[in-house]
Each structure stands twice: as structure tokens, then as C-alpha cells.
Amino acid sequence: MNDPGLEDKIQDTATHVTQDLRDRAGSSSSRKPQTGDAHTKSAGDAFREELQVDDEEEEIGYFAPQRWWFTSTAFPLVAGTFGPLANLFSVCALVQTWRVQISDGESETQGQRISDPHWLIGLNAASLILALLANVLLLFNFAHRVRYIIAQPLTISLWYLSSLLLIIPLALTPSITPPSNVSQHALSQSYYYALLSAILYGILSTLLLLHFIFSLPPFSAYPASFATLTIPQRTLMLQTISFTLYLALGAGIFSALEGWEFCDGVYWADYTLLTIGLGSDFPLQTSAGRGVLIPYTGGGILLIGIVIGSVRGLVLERGGVKMLHRQLAKERDRGIEKVKKRLGKETRGDSDGALKAEFDVMRQVLRRAEISRKYSSLGISFLVFLVVWFLGAMVFFFSEADSQNWKYGTSLYFTYTTLLTIGYGDLYPESNSGKPFFVLWTLIAVPSVTILISNMGDTVVAWVQKGTMWLGQRTILPERSLKSDTGIRNNPTDSRRTRIRTRLRQKGFWPLKSPESVEKAVHSEEAREVDEGAVPDPSRTQANGGGENKEIRGDIEKLGDAVETVEAERGQGGGIAARLAREIKLVSKDLGKQPPKEYEWEDWKRWMRLLSVGNEDDGPNGRSGLGGLKSMKSPTRSMGTRSPSHSDASRSSGWIWLGDDGPLFSQESEAKWILGKLCDRLEQVLMMNARTAH
Numbered sequence: 001m002n003d004p005g006l007e008d009k010i011q012d013t014a015t016h017v018t019q020d021l022r023d024r025a026g027s028s029s030s031r032k033p034q035t036g037d038a039h040t041k042s043a044g045d046a047f048r049e050e051l052q053v054d055d056e057e058e059e060i061g062y063f064a065p066q067r068w069w070f071t072s073t074a075f076p077l078v079a080g081t082f083g084p085l086a087n088l089f090s091v092c093a094l095v096q097t098w099r100v101q102i103s104d105g106e107s108e109t110q111g112q113r114i115s116d117p118h119w120l121i122g123l124n125a126a127s128l129i130l131a132l133l134a135n136v137l138l139l140f141n142f143a144h145r146v147r148y149i150i151a152q153p154l155t156i157s158l159w160y161l162s163s164l165l166l167i168i169p170l171a172l173t174p175s176i177t178p179p180s181n182v183s184q185h186a187l188s189q190s191y192y193y194a195l196l197s198a199i200l201y202g203i204l205s206t207l208l209l210l211h212f213i214f215s216l217p218p219f220s221a222y223p224a225s226f227a228t229l230t231i232p233q234r235t236l237m238l239q240t241i242s243f244t245l246y247l248a249l250g251a252g253i254f255s256a257l258e259g260w261e262f263c264d265g266v267y268w269a270d271y272t273l274l275t276i277g278l279g280s281d282f283p284l285q286t287s288a289g290r291g292v293l294i295p296y297t298g299g300g301i302l303l304i305g306i307v308i309g310s311v312r313g314l315v316l317e318r319g320g321v322k323m324l325h326r327q328l329a330k331e332r333d334r335g336i337e338k339v340k341k342r343l344g345k346e347t348r349g350d351s352d353g354a355l356k357a358e359f360d361v362m363r364q365v366l367r368r369a370e371i372s373r374k375y376s377s378l379g380i381s382f383l384v385f386l387v388v389w390f391l392g393a394m395v396f397f398f399s400e401a402d403s404q405n406w407k408y409g410t411s412l413y414f415t416y417t418t419l420l421t422i423g424y425g426d427l428y429p430e431s432n433s434g435k436p437f438f439v440l441w442t443l444i445a446v447p448s449v450t451i452l453i454s455n456m457g458d459t460v461v462a463w464v465q466k467g468t469m470w471l472g473q474r475t476i477l478p479e480r481s482l483k484s485d486t487g488i489r490n491n492p493t494d495s496r497r498t499r500i501r502t503r504l505r506q507k508g509f510w511p512l513k514s515p516e517s518v519e520k521a522v523h524s525e526e527a528r529e530v531d532e533g534a535v536p537d538p539s540r541t542q543a544n545g546g547g548e549n550k551e552i553r554g555d556i557e558k559l560g561d562a563v564e565t566v567e568a569e570r571g572q573g574g575g576i577a578a579r580l581a582r583e584i585k586l587v588s589k590d591l592g593k594q595p596p597k598e599y600e601w602e603d604w605k606r607w608m609r610l611l612s613v614g615n616e617d618d619g620p621n622g623r624s625g626l627g628g629l630k631s632m633k634s635p636t637r638s639m640g641t642r643s644p645s646h647s648d649a650s651r652s653s654g655w656i657w658l659g660d661d662g663p664l665f666s667q668e669s670e671a672k673w674i675l676g677k678l679c680d681r682l683e684q685v686l687m688m689n690a691r692t693a694h
Contacts, residue, residue, distance in 0.1 A: 071211050071222075072215075072221065072222040073228050073233070075207040075208065075210060075211045076207075076226055076229060077229070077233060079207050079208050080138060080139075080142060080234070081237065082200055082204060083134070084237070084240050084244040084245075085200070086197050086201055087128070087132055087244070088247065088248055089193045089196050089197040089200065089440075090131055090162075090193075092262065093128075093190045093197055094125060096188055096261060097115060097116045097188060098116055098190050099114040099173070099178065099185050099186070099188060099191070100112060100185060100186055100187075100432075101113075101182045102185060107403060108186040108187075108432050109432060111185070117176070119169075120172075124165075124169065127165035127197075130158045130165070131162040131197075134162065137154050137155045137158070138237070139238075139241075141226060142226055142237055143234065148224055152208060153212070155205070159208075162198075162201045163199075163201035167198050170191070170194055170198060173187070173191060174187070187432060189261075189432045189435055189436055191432070192433045193436045195436075196437070235310070236311070239303075239307045242303060246273075246299070247266065247269050247300075250269040250272075250300065251268070252265065254268060254284075254296075257288050257289040258284065258285060258289050264435070266439060267436075267438065270439045270442060271442065273297065273301060273303075274304065274443075274446050275301065275423075276418055277423040278425045281428045308446070308447050312450055312451060312454060323373050324370065324373045325665065327368075327370075327372045327373050328365060328369040328665065331364075331365040331372075334365075335361040335362070335658060336655070339357050339361050342357050343357060355605075358656060359604060361657075362662075362664055363598075365664065377458075378458075381448070381455045382455075388444060389416060389445075390412070392441045393408065393411040393414070393415040394408070396411045396414060396434060397410075397411040399437065400431055400434055403431045403434075404430055406427075410427065413427070414427040414428075418442065419446075419449050420449065563682065577682060579610055580610065580682040581682065583606075584678050584679060584682065587675045587678065588675060590669075591672060591675070596670065597670065599674070607674060610678075611681050
């Protein structure tokens with residue numbers, strides 16, 4: 001279950017669903033008339049507003065200080081994820097007695113139940129009721145159905161009370177005198193489930209308390225609400241509740257069919273749904289159980305795949321973007337100092353040289369930050385893996401030392417094969433303390449390993465692939481190396497570009513031009529062939545472009561054609577509007593490309609000159625295009641106030657690519673970012689032409 005291959009599909013589906021909801025919200029809100037009455041808003045209106053605000057909250061969260069990001073986002077997510085699991089453990093603590101009688105020659109797992117005192121059962125039941133109420137309040141708080149200022153203190157208090165109501169009997173039970181006819185007794189699985197529940201309730205309520213404290217004065221680090229959590233993040237709690245209920249349902253069904261205790265059923269369902277499959281201790285014996293297993297595991301594996309996919313998305317996608325922006329901010333500050341030194345020594349007074357220096361530094365900053373993010377993520381996930389592995393092995397070493405005489409090396413072997421879901425079944429926990437911990441540990445460990453494997457895909461796996469290709473090209477696959485050297489690819493786009501380069505070389509163009517000019521000429525020639533219909537549009541035939549991007553490209557190209565036609569009819573085919581329309585058509589072809597296209601300096605220089613024509617923001621210093629790129633509102637939201645830790649110089653409006661509103665910190669591809677600038681400029685030009693005409 002570490003890497004079932006579903007995470008990418010699940011995450012893409014969730015992203016597309018959320019984006020579809022945002023699109024519907026935008027279209028619905030634009031058609032809906034404004035009543036002016038805030039109290040008449042329906043649930044749909046509130047949901048639409050929430051979707052529209054989510055992007056801003058998430059973007060601001062990327063730039064929040066690290067400690068506040070943990071308290072504002074990570075702590076509530078942990079509470080929402082483990083709260084339902086703690087409730088399940090409380091149920092396990094209630095369904096069986098806390099002590100068992102052991103006869104000669106029997107293990108503690110074979111012991112007979114010893115009745116619990118009534119006060120113990122009452123405290124246990126009260127703890128479960130309060131914990132369930134706290135979980136419901138937290139869910140309503142996540143959904144904005146109950147005010148944060150009311151629900152949060154109640155949730156914290158109820159979980160603390162639940163923990164306290166369990167701690168009291170946990171402390172007293174070992175000292176309770178057993179019945180006179182009991183010569184030897186031991187603590188049952190339910191006792192240890194109660195212990196885990198008490199610990200979880202205490203930890204989760206403390207996390208929520210910290211979230212509450214730092215949202216109030218004098219800290220006021222973030223709003224006193226869960227507004228910093230996006231809808232996908234809050235949905236994780238619903239997914240966890242669904243999985244917990246499914247786990248409990250399976251435990252109850254198979255316990256009844258196979259004659260197991262409910263706690264043993266939870267243990268079996270856990271390692272079954274996680275595809276660990278120990279199987280040696282609780283094999284299915286009945287035909288009914290084996291028949292029910294087929295649909296149960298199918299639905300359960302799909303459900304846990306959704307949960308792990310969500311965790312992976314929250315940690316890798318959103319956490320990775322946040323880490324990337326952190327690294328970008330650090331590298332950007334270093335890059336600004338480098339540009340200042342270079343301008344002071346080499347390119348003083350040279351506007352194109354200054355812009356080129358900034359552009360080169362931007363590219364270096366982006367690559368260094370991306371490399372740093374990849375290896376930082378790999379290092380953190382590997383450290384988490386080691387902690388889960390070695391600490392888990394230590395717990396199993398102590399829990400199984402008496403019942404199975406495990407050594408620490410044996411425990412390491414067992415935890416390693418379990419982490420990787422190998423599940424030989426030669427070793428498994430037998431003690432009443434080992435099984436409850438196994439359930440909690442595996443639910444933490446398997447997602448941790450999934451994240452590690454995903455991070456290895458960008459680093460270690462890439463090394464192996466490159467090394468394999470390098471070795472193959474020099475041993476058994478020399479023809480592949482030859483094709484690579486000559487520039488021939490199976491990709492038709494690469495073959496077409498090779499043909500264009502050959503034709504330009506035959507015309508004498510190649511030896512006389514710089515590589516940048518050659519690439520620009522190849523790009524222009526390719527665009528001309530596409531416009532004339534000589535070759536298919538690569539952006540339209542690209543499989544990973546997506547239907548949505550194709551539709552957007554089609555609309556943009558129609559817009560460009562319409563503007564060009566109108567300008568040509570007016571005798572201004574070479575005017576600024578027509579030129580902008582042609583550039584918009586060209587850039588739109590790069591929307592949705594994977595990996596996103598990175599443009600060369602010559603492209604940016606051409607766009608800056610185009611955007612600066614007739615732009616009053618260009619000063620007398622001649623930095624062409626500076627006003628065109630800086631003055632117009634960015635297609636993304638302004639982020640000028642989102643990085644308070646940086647110096648004023650780094651947020652200065654004097655930077656194009658290194659500024660907070662530049663493409664470096666944009667959540668969009670370069671094609672989408674510059675397309676927004678070009679469209680904004682075209683709108684300005686058309687409005688000016690309309691005013692002039694009237």
C-alpha cells in the first residue's frame with residue numbers, strides 16, 4: 001500500500017473537482033443579482049465565497065512564518081486526522097474488560113475476562129461520550145457551522161476531560177485486587193487502547209490549545225478561526241472519519257463471523273486494509289469470512305488510497321510549494337545582492353545589461369531553490385522514516401520481550417518488513433500491549449513511507465534512471481546514444497524542430513547567428529508552419545495538455561484572430577494591438593505544457609519592448625519594458641505584503657523577475673503569467689483606441 005499507483009490520479013481528481021467548484025462558483029456569482037442583504041445568503045452563496053477565498057488563504061499561508069504555519073495549519077490537521085482514530089480506540093477500550101485471568105500454560109492473549117468495577121465502566125463510557133462530542137464540535141468548526149470562539153474552547157475542554165477520565169482508571173486498575181479465585185492476571189488489549197486514547201486526547205487538545213492561544217492577542221499571528229485551512233484540507237477529516245468507521249465495521253463483521261474479540265478484529269482489519277497481510281495469527285477459517293473479504297478489501301483499499309493520496313497531496317504538493325517558496329525567498333535575497341554587485345562593476349548604466357543580469361539570476365535562483373527543495377524534502381522524509389522505524393522497533397522490543405523473547409534486532413527486522421508492507425508473517429505481535437500499538441503505529445508509518453517513496457522519485461529514482469540510460473547508451477544500446485547526439489527523437493515536435501534547424505543551416509542562417517537567435521528563429525518558423533496549417537499544432541496534440549487548456553487556447557486564438565482582422569481592416573496590421581494579438585496567440589500555444597515552458601531572454605526582451613510601446617510608466621532612463629511589466633496589475637493576486645520577513649529592498653518595485661509580483665513567485669507557469677500581462681496590455685490599448693475613435 002506504500003505506492004499503489006493511485007495517488008497521482010486521486011490527487012488530480014481532487015484538484016479538478018475543486019477547480020470545477022471554483023469555476024461554477026465564479027459563474028454562479030456573476031449571474032446572481034446582488035440583493036445587498038448579508039443575512040439572506042444561502043449555504044451555496046457561503047460556499048462560493050469560501051471557495052473564492054481559499055486561494056488567497058493558501059497563497060498567504062505559503063509565506064507565513066514557519067512556526068505560525070505549524071500552529072495555524074498543521075496542528076488542526078493533525079487533530080482532525082487523529083481525533084476519529086482516538087474515538088475508535090475509546091470504543092475498543094469499552095467493549096472488553098481491562099483485565100484477564102491467566103491459567104497455567106496460557107498466554108495473556110488466551111486469558112479469561114475479569115469483570116470491571118462499575119465505576120470504571122462509567123468513567124470509560126463518559127470519556128467516550130465527551131470525546132465524540134468534542135470530535136463533532138471540531139468537525140462543525142472545520143465546516144464553519146459553529147463559531148470558532150465557541151467551538152474551540154469546548155473541544156479543548158472536552159478532550160482534556162476525556163483524557164482525565166481515562167487517566168484515573170488507568171492509574172487505579174493495576175492496583176485493584178483481583179477476585180480471590182484468580183491466581184494470575186494481566187492487563188488486556190482494552191486497557192492499552194484506553195492508554196493510547198488518553199495520550200491522543202491529551203496531545204490533540206494541547207495542539208488545539210496552542211492554535212487558540214496564538215490566534216489571540218498579544219500574538220494575533222493568524223485569524224481566530226480555521227480560515228487558513230482550505231476545503232481539501234478540511235475534507236481530510238471527513239475522509240479519516242469514513243476510514244475509521246469502515247475499519248470498525250469490518251472489525252465487527254469479521255469478529256462475528258470468525259469468533260474473534262472485537263479488538264482482535266480491529267488489529268486484523270488494520271493490517272489487511274494496509275496490505276501488510278501478516279495472516280499467520282488470524283487466518284480466515286469460515287467460507288463466509290473469505291467471501292466477505294473480497295468486497296471489503298476492495299472498498300477499504302480504495303478508501304485508504306484516497307486518505308493516503310490526500311495526505312500525500314497536503315504534504316508533498318502544498319508542503320512542497322511552501323518549502324519551494326521559502327527556498328526561493330532565501331535564494332532571491334542572495335540573488336539581489338549578486339545583481340547589485342554585478343551592476344556596480346560591469347553593467348552600470350546599461351539598461352539591457354541590468355535586465356539581463358536580473359533575468360540570469362532569476363533562472364539560477366529558481367534552479368537552486370528547486371534542487372534545495374527536492375533534497376530537503378527527501379532528507380526530512382527519510383528522517384521521519386528512521387524515527388518511525390527505530391522507535392517503533394524499540395516499543396515492540398519491550399512489548400514482545402516477555403511473550404516472545406524478541407531481541408532488538410528481531411524487532412528491527414519485523415518493523416522493516418511491516419513498513420514496506422512485505423508482511424512475511426513469520427513474526428507478529430502477540431502481547432496485549434503490542435497489538436494496540438501496532439494499529440496506531442502502522443496508520444502513521446505507511447503514509448510516512450509513501451511520502452518517502454514519492455520524494456525518492458524526484459531524486460534517487462532519477463539518478464538510477466539517468467545512470468541506467470548512460471550505461472545502456474555505452475554498452476548494449478549504442479544506437480540510442482547516436483540518436484541523442486544527432487538530435488533525432490521519436491517525439492514529432494523534436495523531429496520537426498530538427499528539420500527546421502537543417503533548413504536554416506542550408507540557408508546560411510546558422511553560422512552567422514547566436515544560439516539565442518537560432519532558437520528564436522526556429523520558434524518563429526514553427527509557429528508560422530502551425531498558422532499556415534502545414535503541421536499540426538503541437539500544443540493541441542499534446543496528451544498532457546488537458547481538455548480544459550485546449551479550450552482556453554482555442555478561445556485565446558479566436559480573440560487574437562479577431563483583433564488581427566479588425567486591425568488589418570483599419571490599416572493598422574503592424575500596430576501595437578495587432579502585434580500584441582500575435583504574441584498572445586503564440587504564447588497561448590504553450591499553456592498546459594508539461595514540463596512548463598521556460599522562455600529565453602530574447603523572448604522576454606521582445607515582450608518588454610512590446611509592452612513598453614506607449615506606456616507612460618517607462619522613465620527617461622530607457623529601461624524598456626520595465627513599466628510595462630511592473631505597472632499593470634499582475635494576473636495573480638498581489639503578494640507585496642505576504643513576506644514580512646524580507647527586506648524592503650527585496651520587495652521593491654524596481655525588480656521585474658525577482659520581485660514578489662514577478663513570475664518567480666507566481667503560482668502560475670511563465671506562459672500563463674506573461675499571457676496575463678499581454679492581455680492586460682491589449683485591453684488597455686483597445687480601450688485607448690476606442691476613446692480616441694469617439
